[in-house]
């Protein structure tokens with residue numbers, strides 16, 4: 139209609155009134171209240187949290203089910219497709235900023251707060267006897283035994299290789315989609331999901347090992363906090379990404395998507411690549427340097 | 428204009444994609460941007476009442492020295508909740524509500540880009556507010572460490588703090604989704620012919636505000652998540668005892684916090700930039716420079732956060748950097764103020780209520796801007812930080828700034844929303860009443876701060892009595908006057924001062940005035956005709972090059 143100003147669908151799709159948002163709000167309210175009660179040992183908190191989680195799962199199935207049905211019914215025109223692309227991009231940007239907060243905390247702690255604690259000669263008497271302004275430190279207050287820091291070689295390096303490979307298999311799957319080679323699409327996508335699952339298993343093993351054998355816990359000083367929170371939130375994102383890709387696999391197996399019309403798949407792929415990049419930064423700044 | 432209104436009704440009749448919901452479902456399941464906008468606005472007003480009541484609780488206690496009404500702990504809960512509720516409950520949702528109502532109308536779009544998610548953005552707010560209110564009744568009470576939630580106080584606080592942390596998570600989610608919707612709507616849903624540099628100023632400020640929110644709401648979420656794990660899961664982000672640092676929290680918080688103050692100011696700039704040209708009957712002066720000013724304010728706002736931390740012991744180089752960057756923001760802000768004045772210069776001005784609030788905004792926001800400039804000077808701020816001077820400063824920009832612009836916006840668009848005119852006399856009374864009592868309340872706080880009265884205290888030395896009493900009387904009168912506003916709005920909905928035409932202000936040329944009043948439930952289901960868009964742009968002198 140007007141080239142200088144993007145596309146306009148004849149009728150931009152506006153969904154009918156829907157119950158899912160308010161169900162989602164109820165779920166998050168229950169989860170918030172439940173968690174707050176639970177961590178303060180107020181009875182019933184855990185049940186509220188559980189109920190909220192179940193309602194959330196129900197909501198996710200319902201809401202995304204609606205979206206998939208609308209998409210299959212070709213309700214979404216080109217303008218809606220553009221909206222989805224903008225929406226997903228900005229969502230990923232918000233995720234970038236979430237991780238930026240934790241990376242900021244890591245850099246600040248390493249570069250400013252730990253060295254500054256070392257400036258004062260009496261620090262270790264005020265903090266704890268074994269204090270040394272090192273990164274990673276080996277001791278922390280109220281810990282019986284020293285802890286070990288996580289090395290970059292071993293599982294972390296393996297996981298880096300796994301995630302990088304998964305990026306390749308995913309792109310290969312995408313080519314399959316675009317060129318209508320559905321078998322390639324299915325194999326590529328399945329491989330990607332599999333690599334995601336392997337990553338998560340290795341990560342779980344690494345955590346178990348660190349917690350039990352290396353004495354590294356959330357309470358292991360600033361190192362333990364930044365280590366677990368950064369890798370933990372990343373792991374949660376890998377989990378979500380894997381679920382997204384698995385959903386796409388199911389949709390592909392059911393014959394959804396066409397060579398032109400497959401933004402659901404692309405959105406999941408964008409998300410996966412984002413998670414990949416975060417991991418590379420983690421590998422460099424948390425594990426390696 | 429009548430022709431376009433008729434075509435609109437035709438479209439309305441021939442295309443009804445789905446039956447509209449009625450009764451409670453209309454509001455709980457809403458996907459209509461007007462319904463959701465209305466929900467946002469009423470929610471915001473009720474939070475304004477709640478936060479306002481808390482403010483009056485504060486002012487009652489401070490009417491005279493000594494402890495009158497509250498325990499000090501409860502007083503601290505009042506200030507904290509007042510701050511959080513006003514910022515996240517009253518001001519921000521009001522702007523999102525306005526964006527919801529007005530952006531599709533102004534841009535010629537059938538709705539917001541993601542109508543279902545829009546509903547979720549709104550319906551996350553009442554649960555968050557509920558969590559904050561519940562926190563008053565749990566052991567230990569509501570958070571009491573100030574709206575800034577600084578550790579170590581916030582780490583030591585009772586479970587009310589956890590509820591507040593989760594409330595902030597929900598509020599953040601709501602803000603992110605609401606902002607993604609706004610950005611996408613502005614970028615992807617504009618009518619043919621309305622390029623970026625031709626869209627209404629309110630659309631520009633909403634876009635930039637939403638961008639800021641997407642950038643910083645996740646950072647706040649990260650900060651409070653670290654608080655949560657420090658409180659319950661043994662981490663040491665903010666505890667020096669484990670190698671962390673409480674000052675780190677302040678850095679992260681204010682990395683969010685300073686852009687946040689522009690999140691509450693930029694949409695107000697946009698509203699004022701719509702109202703002033705309308706009642707000066709002249710196009711906005713320096714449209715493009717206004718756009719650049721908004722964008723540069725947004726960028727600079729990421730580089731000034733530590734002006735809130737001059738007293739924590741930053742290196743001198745850092746203090747200098749943040750001081751000069753802060754002063755730099757005065758430049759684009761000055762551009763805006765001068766452009767507003769130039770817009771009014773030699774205009775055929777009339778002074779209906781929206782115009783009064785807009786002019787009140789320009790005058791008083793500038794006062795707040797100047798006191799901000801004073802505070803940006805590091806050696807001065809070290810004396811003044813955490814005194815009542817700061818309280819005076821930010822209420823000039825938040826009450827006389829953000830809130831006045833919201834009142835102006837409400838009077839300006841009320842005819843479009845309800846189809847009725849509001850009572851002009853009452854509106855003017857509301858303005859003058861607010862203007863006078865606002866200054867009676869907050870101007871003396873400058874003196875109190877200069878004389879050394881700290882903020883966040885329930886009691887004070889005798890020499891501060893007079894100004895405090897004056898401020899308290901002012902606050903109660905100001906608060907009372909807001910009932911006038913409520914009455915006027917309800918009265919307008921019920922019929923008001925007669926039916927409003929589609930274009931009640933003859934100087935208004937943006938697209939929302941091309942649809943009937945009240946705006947039909949569905950508008951612009953087909954993009955507006957390019958000629959219609961061009962007509963409005965020409966009237967705003969935004970389309971000269973195509974003449």
Ligand code: HEM
Pocket residue numbers: 479482483485486506507509510511513514517518572573574575818822825826830868882883884902905906
């Ligand atoms: C009815 C008008 C209002 C009155 C009388 C009022 C009064 C006050 C007072 C006296 C304080 C200082 C408390 C203390 O430091 O001891 C305060 C704090 C504050 N107010 Fe207001 N206020 C009003 C409206 C607003 C609005 C509309 C906002 C909008 C965002 C707002 C935001 C804040 C914030 C952020 C604080 C700081 C809270 C803290 O110290 O943590 N106020 N208010």
Ligand SMILES: [Cu+2]
Pocket residue numbers: 684685688731732734735
């Ligand atoms: Cu600031």
